[in-house]
Amino acid sequence: xxxxxxxxxxxxxxxxxxxxxxxxxxxxxxxxxxxxxxxxxxxxxxxxxxxxxxxxxxxxxxxxxxxxxxxxxxxxxxxxxxxxxxxxxxxxxx
Amino acid sequence: xxxxxxxxxxxxxxxxxxxxxxxxxxxxxxxxxxxxxxxxxxxxxxxxxxxxxxxxxxxxxxxxxxxxxxxxxxxxxxxxxxxxxxxxxxxxxxxxxxxxxxxxxxxxxxxxxxxxxxxxxxxxxxxxxxxxxxxxxxxxxxxxxxxxxxxxxxxxxxxxxxxxxxxxxxxxxxxxxxxxxxxxxxxxxxxxxxxx
Numbered sequence: 001x002x003x004x005x006x007x008x009x010x011x012x013x014x015x016x017x018x019x020x021x022x023x024x025x026x027x028x029x030x031x032x033x034x035x036x037x038x039x040x041x042x043x044x045x046x047x048x049x050x051x052x053x054x055x056x057x058x059x060x061x062x063x064x065x066x067x068x069x070x071x072x073x074x075x076x077x078x079x080x081x082x083x084x085x086x087x088x089x090x091x092x093x094x
Numbered sequence: 095x096x097x098x099x100x101x102x103x104x105x106x107x108x109x110x111x112x113x114x115x116x117x118x119x120x121x122x123x124x125x126x127x128x129x130x131x132x133x134x135x136x137x138x139x140x141x142x143x144x145x146x147x148x149x150x151x152x153x154x155x156x157x158x159x160x161x162x163x164x165x166x167x168x169x170x171x172x173x174x175x176x177x178x179x180x181x182x183x184x185x186x187x188x189x190x191x192x193x194x195x196x197x198x199x200x201x202x203x204x205x206x207x208x209x210x211x212x213x214x215x216x217x218x219x220x221x222x223x224x225x226x227x228x229x230x231x232x233x234x235x236x237x238x239x240x241x242x243x244x245x246x247x248x249x250x251x252x253x254x255x256x257x258x259x260x261x262x263x264x265x266x267x268x269x270x271x272x273x274x275x276x277x278x279x280x281x282x283x284x285x286x287x288x289x290x
Contacts, residue, residue, distance in 0.1 A: 005105075015108060019115040024123070024183040031181040035119055063180075085112065091105035 005091075008053050009084045013038055013046045018081050021056060021073040029069035047071060055080055121289040123185050124239070127192075128285035129175055134195075135279030137168050142271035149265040161206070165199075191235050198231040221267040225255035228274050232281065243284055247277045 009015050016036045020027055033043050047069075050056045055077030059070045073081070103111070141164055148157040184192070202224055209218050229252015236244030255270045262269075 005108075010103065010108065012103060012111060015103075015111055016115045019112045020119045023116055023119055024185050025189075027183045028181040031183060034181075035115065035122070085109075088105045088109050092109065 005087055006080055006084050008049065008055065009080060011046070013042065014050055015084075017043075017046060017050065017071070018055065018073065018077065021071060022078060022081050026070050026072040029071065032071065050077070053077075053080075120185065120187075122179070122182055123188050124289040125286055126176075126179050126182050127188050128282045128289065130172060131282030131285055132279055133171055133175060133282075134168060135275050135277070135282055137164060137171070137275070138278060139272050139275030141167075142268050142275060146265055146268035146272065149268065155264065187238055190238055194231055194234055194238075198227055201227055219259060221270060222256050222259035225259055225270050225274060226252050229253065229255055232277060235281065239285065239288075241284060241288065244281050247280065251277050 009018060013036060017032055020032060020035055029040075029043070029047075032038075032047075033040060036043065038046075047056065047058060051058045053076075054074055057072045057074055059072070061068055061070065141160065145157050145160050148160070149155055205218075205220065205223060209220055229248050229250070231248070232251055233245050233248025236242070236246075236248055251274055255274065258270055259267055
């Protein structure tokens with residue numbers, strides 16, 4: 001019996017965002033946009049979905065006078081990401 | 095990535111995507127570290143060579159006070175070169191390497207200040223200690239980056255430098271730091287090319 005893949009993570013852009021955030025302490029919106037080659041609108045929507053599931057925390061602030069959105073993976077998000085990778089490995093190995 | 099938001103990836107595609115994204119992110123983070131290595135390497139080479147020349151020609155060791163130029167020039171330069179990739183975050187490796195080099199700077203500054211004000215009668219061989227620590231820090235950075243060239247360079251710099259510091263006298267000892275600066279610069283170039 002294969003484990004069920006988390007539908008929230010089984011999407012290209014959300015998975016890419018979670019992969020980046022699993023590696024770093026926190027990342028700016030502009031960095032995520034550059035690394036995922038996505039549009040601001042689409043990235044915002046996907047970040048909102050991850051945030052609503054408590055997979056990431058989103059903090060809005062300023063860097064000098066420039067608005068800045070910082071994203072950070074939560075413990076729930078990290079656990080979900082690990083479970084997702086584990087499930088993927090099981091799919092491939094069977 | 096833009097037009098493919100929903101669940102139509104295979105397990106293999108998902109794993110490939112995770113690998114690709116992680117690798118790209120790691121590259122951009124560590125390439126930033128490479129720039130810092132190059133900056134400090136160039137600065138160390140220039141400052142130590144200038145002090146060597148001044149000390150060698152005038153015979154006055156007080157030119158060593160010019161070492162203060164390193165942080166005065168270095169830290170503002172770091173701010174300038176970091177502006178371009180200000181949004182690039184740090185990962186575990188880059189954070190550990192930064193911490194390691196900051197610890198090295200703190201050790202060197204403390205030893206330098208202590209030797210000037212308190213330890214003068216002990217005739218401490220400052221160059222030996224500083225070059226040994228420099229080699230060790232370089233070697234530890236190589237271990238974190240899993241790069242044998244950097245590990246071996248660090249060993250040669252630390253151990254070879256310590257022996258050389260014992261055998262050469264006064265102004266000539268500064269040539270060790272010119273060599274050290276070149277090694278750090280080389281490290282930066284390796285890191286940049288490895289994570290291009």
